Amino acid sequence: MAEQSRISLNQITTPVLCLEEALDGCARHRIPSIGIWRHKVHEIGLAASARMVKDSGIHVSSLCRGGMFPAPTKTARQARLEDNYRAVDEAAALGADSLVLVLGAADGVTLSDGRQMAEDGIAALVPYALERGVRLGLEPLHPMFAADRSVLVTLDQSLQLAAAHNSNTVGVIVDVFHVWWDPRVFLLIAQAGKRIFGFHVSDWLVPLPDTLMGRGMMGDGVIEIKPLRAAVDAAGYIGPIEVEIFNQKLWDSPPDTVLPLMVERFLSYV
Amino acid sequence: MAEQSRISLNQITTPVLCLEEALDGCARHRIPSIGIWRHKVHEIGLAASARMVKDSGIHVSSLCRGGMFPAPTKTARQARLEDNYRAVDEAAALGADSLVLVLGAADGVTLSDGRQMAEDGIAALVPYALERGVRLGLEPLHPMFAADRSVLVTLDQSLQLAAAHNSNTVGVIVDVFHVWWDPRVFLLIAQAGKRIFGFHVSDWLVPLPDTLMGRGMMGDGVIEIKPLRAAVDAAGYIGPIEVEIFNQKLWDSPPDTVLPLMVERFLSYV
Numbered sequence: 001m002a003e004q005s006r007i008s009l010n011q012i013t014t015p016v017l018c019l020e021e022a023l024d025g026c027a028r029h030r031i032p033s034i035g036i037w038r039h040k041v042h043e044i045g046l047a048a049s050a051r052m053v054k055d056s057g058i059h060v061s062s063l064c065r066g067g068m069f070p071a072p073t074k075t076a077r078q079a080r081l082e083d084n085y086r087a088v089d090e091a092a093a094l095g096a097d098s099l100v101l102v103l104g105a106a107d108g109v110t111l112s113d114g115r116q117m118a119e120d121g122i123a124a125l126v127p128y129a130l131e132r133g134v135r136l137g138l139e140p141l142h143p144m145f146a147a148d149r150s151v152l153v154t155l156d157q158s159l160q161l162a163a164a165h166n167s168n169t170v171g172v173i174v175d176v177f178h179v180w181w182d183p184r185v186f187l188l189i190a191q192a193g194k195r196i197f198g199f200h201v202s203d204w205l206v207p208l209p210d211t212l213m214g215r216g217m218m219g220d221g222v223i224e225i226k227p228l229r230a231a232v233d234a235a236g237y238i239g240p241i242e243v244e245i246f247n248q249k250l251w252d253s254p255p256d257t258v259l260p261l262m263v264e265r266f267l268s269y270v
Numbered sequence: 271m272a273e274q275s276r277i278s279l280n281q282i283t284t285p286v287l288c289l290e291e292a293l294d295g296c297a298r299h300r301i302p303s304i305g306i307w308r309h310k311v312h313e314i315g316l317a318a319s320a321r322m323v324k325d326s327g328i329h330v331s332s333l334c335r336g337g338m339f340p341a342p343t344k345t346a347r348q349a350r351l352e353d354n355y356r357a358v359d360e361a362a363a364l365g366a367d368s369l370v371l372v373l374g375a376a377d378g379v380t381l382s383d384g385r386q387m388a389e390d391g392i393a394a395l396v397p398y399a400l401e402r403g404v405r406l407g408l409e410p411l412h413p414m415f416a417a418d419r420s421v422l423v424t425l426d427q428s429l430q431l432a433a434a435h436n437s438n439t440v441g442v443i444v445d446v447f448h449v450w451w452d453p454r455v456f457l458l459i460a461q462a463g464k465r466i467f468g469f470h471v472s473d474w475l476v477p478l479p480d481t482l483m484g485r486g487m488m489g490d491g492v493i494e495i496k497p498l499r500a501a502v503d504a505a506g507y508i509g510p511i512e513v514e515i516f517n518q519k520l521w522d523s524p525p526d527t528v529l530p531l532m533v534e535r536f537l538s539y540v
Binding site for chain 1: 380381382385412413414416417418423424426427450451452453454474476477478481491492494
């Protein structure tokens, strides 16, 4: 099912590479798309990054990441909204398919308050994104991150949030690591339809080495990726598929071994 | 809201104690109920355990645990079913309010196959439980356990499984650690109504020290237990509330400090 034209390197899979090196790695390993992280853009500035991306001919599947609206004070929430405006500007300049939003949980904010702040933050960001033609992809994280990383934990919840907005502007990111456990996942992917703005793959290792840094390369864990991929295809998603792996062992490996392995596993398991 | 008459010691909170010592600890610390683990019963035999419980005057809120139906071979699945018959016999002899079923995931079984095996196993066990007047409490575990401990990961899924059976025989166990993240948790608790056969409390520590052994004492984490307790009360559950904490530090502490702490925290946070 997988074809190399669909693969995208999410930059967090090879975090040792600066943007230039990551683009070069994509070119050398025939990876046509990249998911760029903002801190890599900030290292060299937006204008230089945009030029570099354009010169490379590599497609930008996403910019990671905005969101993180929940915060205990109004001042802090306003600062986060301002940072999201900058993220939208960056996504527009880079020509990213979408800006990924992670709806971070925050210290000192209850789960229900955090969820309201996420909803309010998205609503405040939408007009700005709409004007600049930037699509916002809400990414639910695995429920084990509900306390410290994301108040958004299911596709169902993400689709409900998205439903309040234009379907060309607010959608969801389906990451197999975060949603594979959900008894309703196939139903929800079908329901998401054109609201699917991105699809991320990795694997769930057993035993899980670490909640954050324990994701595996496709094929090393227990997620049945192909049926999820088929469901996302059937829902109408035809964009790049990002390989996004937080894993210390991979991070410590030379990128020129990680990238071909990633392509090989993609072709076999996605 | 909490009153001491509702508290129950789930035996895994003080695993160093044998059944006799746990019952004695409950009596001394005015804990009126206990959730008993099967391996503690097997240490001294069922008849002796049942006599000991009866003599103690302590109420048995649950027997932990049956279930674990998913297995790669028919022989293994039959052996597990047989073990569940024994668990029902034990729950009947001990006068437990319910037998807790954990629907373990199994090596070499896909998630979808495992879910079918869980459904089939429950269906096979129900007539035996019904004849002996034993109620079966399906306990969804947190989705982070989907790969290695439970194919049942949400209240929604548990209620759907339970719905196929008599509402006096098959219900659900609501454990705050496993369900607190769910955006639909209040809706699902209300929907569960009389199907709630048990309510378990502990807390979610930040950062999570360990997926299995990292639960906290109530008040040490971020779960808003009182609203969940209020929802369970409003749904009509009037039975014991078990304190069930897997935590290495607590396990290494003297039970005679753990038990009064547990009562104190229960009265403040539940």
